[in-house]
Amino acid sequence: MVGGGIAGLCAALAARRTGVSVRLLDNAPVAMRGGNARHARNFRVVHGEPTPYVPDSYHASEFLAELGSVTGGTADQTLAERMVSGSETLVPWLIENGVAMQPPSLGVVPYSRRTVFPLGGGKAMINALYRQAAALDIAISSNSEVRALRDVADGGWIVEMAGSAPGESVIEARAVIVCAGGPGADAAWLRAHYGKSADGLMLRGTPYADGRMLDHLIGLGGCAVGEPTVCHMVAVDARGPRFDGGIVTRITAIPCGMVVDRFGARIDAIGAGQEPTHYARWGPRIAACDDQMAYLILDADGLQRAAPQAFAPIEAETIAALAAALDFEPAKLAAAVASFNATQPTGARPLIRAPFAAYPMRAGITFVHHGVAVDERLRVRWADGRANATLYAAGMIMAANVLRRGYLAGLGITLSAVFGRLAGEEAAHHVAR
Numbered sequence: 001m002v003g004g005g006i007a008g009l010c011a012a013l014a015a016r017r018t019g020v021s022v023r024l025l026d027n028a029p030v031a032m033r034g035g036n037a038r039h040a041r042n043f044r045v046v047h048g049e050p051t052p053y054v055p056d057s058y059h060a061s062e063f064l065a066e067l068g069s070v071t072g073g074t075a076d077q078t079l080a081e082r083m084v085s086g087s088e089t090l091v092p093w094l095i096e097n098g099v100a101m102q103p104p105s106l107g108v109v110p111y112s113r114r115t116v117f118p119l120g121g122g123k124a125m126i127n128a129l130y131r132q133a134a135a136l137d138i139a140i141s142s143n144s145e146v147r148a149l150r151d152v153a154d155g156g157w158i159v160e161m162a163g164s165a166p167g168e169s170v171i172e173a174r175a176v177i178v179c180a181g182g183p184g185a186d187a188a189w190l191r192a193h194y195g196k197s198a199d200g201l202m203l204r205g206t207p208y209a210d211g212r213m214l215d216h217l218i219g220l221g222g223c224a225v226g227e228p229t230v231c232h233m234v235a236v237d238a239r240g241p242r243f244d245g246g247i248v249t250r251i252t253a254i255p256c257g258m259v260v261d262r263f264g265a266r267i268d269a270i271g272a273g274q275e276p277t278h279y280a281r282w283g284p285r286i287a288a289c290d291d292q293m294a295y296l297i298l299d300a301d302g303l304q305r306a307a308p309q310a311f312a313p314i315e316a317e318t319i320a321a322l323a324a325a326l327d328f329e330p331a332k333l334a335a336a337v338a339s340f341n342a343t344q345p346t347g348a349r350p351l352i353r354a355p356f357a358a359y360p361m362r363a364g365i366t367f368v369h370h371g372v373a374v375d376e377r378l379r380v381r382w383a384d385g386r387a388n389a390t391l392y393a394a395g396m397i398m399a400a401n402v403l404r405r406g407y408l409a410g411l412g413i414t415l416s417a418v419f420g421r422l423a424g425e426e427a428a429h430h431v432a433r
């Protein structure tokens, strides 16, 4: 397995349970192992009746219809159906592999009939899966970057590691499953696809999913799928770290106030209203702003309604003082506030009561809708339509087969875990044969 995120772990465990020997190589240090699942809260599962971990029911037909609606019908239907049906047994399978789930009856997670919350969040889930992998004698190597794969004449691969001299530290594998995540964490890759604006973007997840393995697979002849310039972005606090800010830097209070650009001019809210996922609609709008910067402006009333954020707001007693603190022309911000108060978007309230406050915002990329094509057995598809029975891909590196655009809450973990598990089983059966 190349990559030790949720896809790589599920692939490793599923393969190992069939009896084959498994080695998992991850380029991150131990403290950062687990990829983006460290940040995840919940994942989407089909179930016909209430279970101790998810109330009511959520049918495969609903999941497929919702997926069809957000992707505009662009998903590979066979893979979408495999993912949706695989989600039905995901919870018991993860529990069998040591993951604990949060019972909603305890009342500490929001009501959701579509998603399950691992107890302790994604980090606890990842730690449990690593413990299980060690217990099953899966060889795990952190700080181990795979640089290249070379196929060998009688089937299988030579896996070349970074930093190794020619002929040294190469691993021979009967089959390889690449679970190295999507692209995005590589500044040069971002600049190549997003131009100068790339420097103003933030990446919400691991800096270790740099897309080099994806480029390598495409270089070997793998068929590309999706679009490198289409990504899921959300509004994040500009004061957060450039990488790996996770979910806590997300700005969730936009419906409580007004957004302005870096000069203090109002940005209207068309198409980005009051719905709970409004921050995902704001991501691309902020990315399109000058310097990829915008500010959320609140008054005392908005501050009171807003959920706590990771960073304290910049506060001032008057709009003029706030403008000075943000380096805006005072008249410009005053005009923006006056126009907002005169023509408020539905559900918003006027900005009138001191103190006034601001959150600086940037766009944070969650994932890119670009990857390598796979067939229905998760085998990498070559540009000429063939598939190689010894080379598989699972997780975000192939998500664009199903998710060329759009997103549904809790889909990332479900997709990566289900396809990881399936790829592990497929590859192991091939090796055993």
Ligand SMILES: Cc1cc2nc3c(=O)[nH]c(=O)nc-3n(C[C@H](O)[C@H](O)[C@H](O)COP(=O)(O)OP(=O)(O)OC[C@H]3O[C@@H](n4cnc5c(N)ncnc54)[C@H](O)[C@@H]3O)c2cc1C
Pocket (backbone or CB within 6 Å): 002, 003, 004, 005, 006, 007, 008, 025, 026, 027, 028, 033, 034, 035, 036, 037, 038, 039, 040, 041, 042, 043, 044, 144, 145, 146, 147, 179, 180, 181, 182, 204, 205, 206, 208, 209, 210, 211, 212, 213, 245, 246, 247, 365, 366, 394, 395, 396, 397, 409, 410, 411, 412, 413, 414, 416
């Ligand atoms: C902030 C944030 C919050 C999220 N919240 C949720 C949520 O609540 N629910 C949900 O369903 N989804 C969520 N997601 C999405 C979800 O986390 C991902 O879809 C999922 O974790 C992807 O798993 P993966 O294993 O495919 O890839 P990744 O998590 O990207 O893992 C890839 C792994 O491969 C390693 N790697 C990369 N290149 C190499 C190489 N050359 N050699 C060796 N190793 C390599 C990386 O270090 C990493 O460990 C969230 C994502 C982010 C960023």
